[in-house]
Amino acid sequence: MKSTKRVHEPAAPADQGPGISRRRLLGTAGAAGAAGLVVGGGAGAGVARAVGDGPTALTTVGSAHIPFEGARQAGIVEPAQAHGHLVAFDLAPGTDRKAAAAVLRRWSDAARTMTQPGNPEVTTPAAYDDQVAYDAGPSSLTVTFGFGRSFFGRTGLTAHLPEALAPLPDFAGDALDPKRSNGDLWVQIGADDALVAFHALRVIQKATGDAARVRWQMNGFNRAPGATAHPMTGRNLMGQIDGTNNPKPDDADFQQRIFVPEHAGGGAGSSASPAWMAGGSYAVVRRIRMLLDSWDHLSVARQEKVIGRRKSDGAPLSGGTEFTPVDLDKVGPDGALAIAGDAHIRVAAPASNGGAAMLRRAFSYHDGIGTDGAPDAGLLFVAWQADPVKGFVPVQRKLDGGDGLSRFLRHEASGLFAVPPGCGPGEYVGQALLEG
Ligand SMILES: C=CC1=C(C)c2cc3[nH]c(cc4nc(cc5[nH]c(cc1n2)c(C)c5CCC(=O)O)C(CCC(=O)O)=C4C)c(C)c3C=C
Numbered sequence: 001m002k003s004t005k006r007v008h009e010p011a012a013p014a015d016q017g018p019g020i021s022r023r024r025l026l027g028t029a030g031a032a033g034a035a036g037l038v039v040g041g042g043a044g045a046g047v048a049r050a051v052g053d054g055p056t057a058l059t060t061v062g063s064a065h066i067p068f069e070g071a072r073q074a075g076i077v078e079p080a081q082a083h084g085h086l087v088a089f090d091l092a093p094g095t096d097r098k099a100a101a102a103v104l105r106r107w108s109d110a111a112r113t114m115t116q117p118g119n120p121e122v123t124t125p126a127a128y129d130d131q132v133a134y135d136a137g138p139s140s141l142t143v144t145f146g147f148g149r150s151f152f153g154r155t156g157l158t159a160h161l162p163e164a165l166a167p168l169p170d171f172a173g174d175a176l177d178p179k180r181s182n183g184d185l186w187v188q189i190g191a192d193d194a195l196v197a198f199h200a201l202r203v204i205q206k207a208t209g210d211a212a213r214v215r216w217q218m219n220g221f222n223r224a225p226g227a228t229a230h231p232m233t234g235r236n237l238m239g240q241i242d243g244t245n246n247p248k249p250d251d252a253d254f255q256q257r258i259f260v261p262e263h264a265g266g267g268a269g270s271s272a273s274p275a276w277m278a279g280g281s282y283a284v285v286r287r288i289r290m291l292l293d294s295w296d297h298l299s300v301a302r303q304e305k306v307i308g309r310r311k312s313d314g315a316p317l318s319g320g321t322e323f324t325p326v327d328l329d330k331v332g333p334d335g336a337l338a339i340a341g342d343a344h345i346r347v348a349a350p351a352s353n354g355g356a357a358m359l360r361r362a363f364s365y366h367d368g369i370g371t372d373g374a375p376d377a378g379l380l381f382v383a384w385q386a387d388p389v390k391g392f393v394p395v396q397r398k399l400d401g402g403d404g405l406s407r408f409l410r411h412e413a414s415g416l417f418a419v420p421p422g423c424g425p426g427e428y429v430g431q432a433l434l435e436g
């Protein structure tokens with residue numbers, strides 16, 4: 001790959017100080033855009049106005065931008081945005097390697113343009129301009145591209161198929177819909193503005209042309225930046241604080257757990273991934289419906305026992321506050337384990353799975369009321385790791401049999417995608433595979 005230098009970034013707004021990176025990292029969720037806008041209740045009611053010396057509108061949520069170019073693709077380590085679209089495509093019959101490469105080039109060029117800072121006019125690719133995002137800044141838009149196992153057979157690239165893309169095993173609790181699972185290509189779009197996210201989705205669909213058609217699409221959301229009194233870990237639709245014990249970017253082993261090492265294809269421990277995946281990651285995508293009516297029948301105390309953490313502030317039931325290390329051996333005054341044997345955080349913990357870990361970066365979804373009369377709602381669970389056989393698979397195997405939470409969940413769709421490294425100026429994502 002050529003240079004991975006970041007594109008030009010504008011000066012930080014006055015309230016941020018010069019040292020704050022625009023590429024927000026996990027752990028500082030919600031920091032961008034938290035300041036300054038209120039809807040007036042008195043004189044001028046209904047008009048958004050800035051308070052104090054706060055920034056003007058486009059310097060808050062709208063102006064935050066995450067560079068598309070870089071050694072890693074964007075949309076993996078940054079906090080999940082307020083709006084997300086996950087889309088899988090199948091190549092049209094006759095789409096060969098060259099035509100697939102042209103799609104990836106068009107997609108990358110469009111994503112590069114849309115994620116640029118500055119005037120809204122320059123963040124819309126002229127060829128696909130529908131003016132949906134015309135007045136908005138990039139709003140932390142990320143567009144992330146991946147390849148499914150079936151892509152390699154369709155394009156004559158089976159010699160380059162990563163071992164790590166072996167189909168996920170069946171799990172006893174699965175109720176998977178094949179039409180909403182897998183796919184040749186996968187795109188994850190996230191933005192802190194709904195129109196910016198929708199616009200990016202339309203642009204990507206138009207840039208696909210006739211080379212592929214949408215296999216499935218899922219739409220998700222998270223809390224908006226600035227919605228809480230202070231930046232904090234988000235909540236899921238069961239009301240739990242979710243994401244606390246994710247691996248952190250400054251953990252010593254973070255890079256090696258989440259990204260394929262540079263020695264892939266050659267060095268020890270790299271057999272699962274070929275060299276073109278060095279610096280890439282594997283995304284496991286699961287649409288997990290929450291059986292919310294049953295869940296809501298539990299008392300808060302029972303719900304907390306199922307997870308192993310307090311619902312109000314996410315503190316582990318072994319004591320302390322949200323980020324206090326979990327003590328799985330702690331016994332309460334009644335002689336029982338503080339964190340129950342089937343508590344979700346016990347069964348999922350790296351300590352219970354030979355060290356297996358993944359970076360969870362999910363969106364909630366709500367698609368109305370299901371045919372059963374209950375909310376069709378849950379989690380678009382996206383887990384990132386250097387090798388799914390050492391991340392998602394052992395953990396899900398354990399959860400499948402022994403997790404108290406699984407009684408309230410239904411895994412309805414599944415996908416596994418190889419997400420190659422990022423690209424530099426003039427390059428496109430997947431170039432090393434498609435031109436290698
Ligand atoms: C296979 C992996 C996992 C699936 C599937 C999964 C689904 C799922 N989880 C929640 C809610 C929470 N999960 C939490 C922690 C947690 N979950 C996993 C893995 C899967 N979860 C891990 C590895 C962990 C961390 C365990 C640890 O080391 O402590 C938590 C607690 C807060 C946190 O640490 O994030 C919640 C809450 C739901 C609702 C869900 C499916 C819909």
Ligand SMILES: [Fe+2]
Nearest residue numbers: 344345348360
């Ligand atoms: Fe979990």
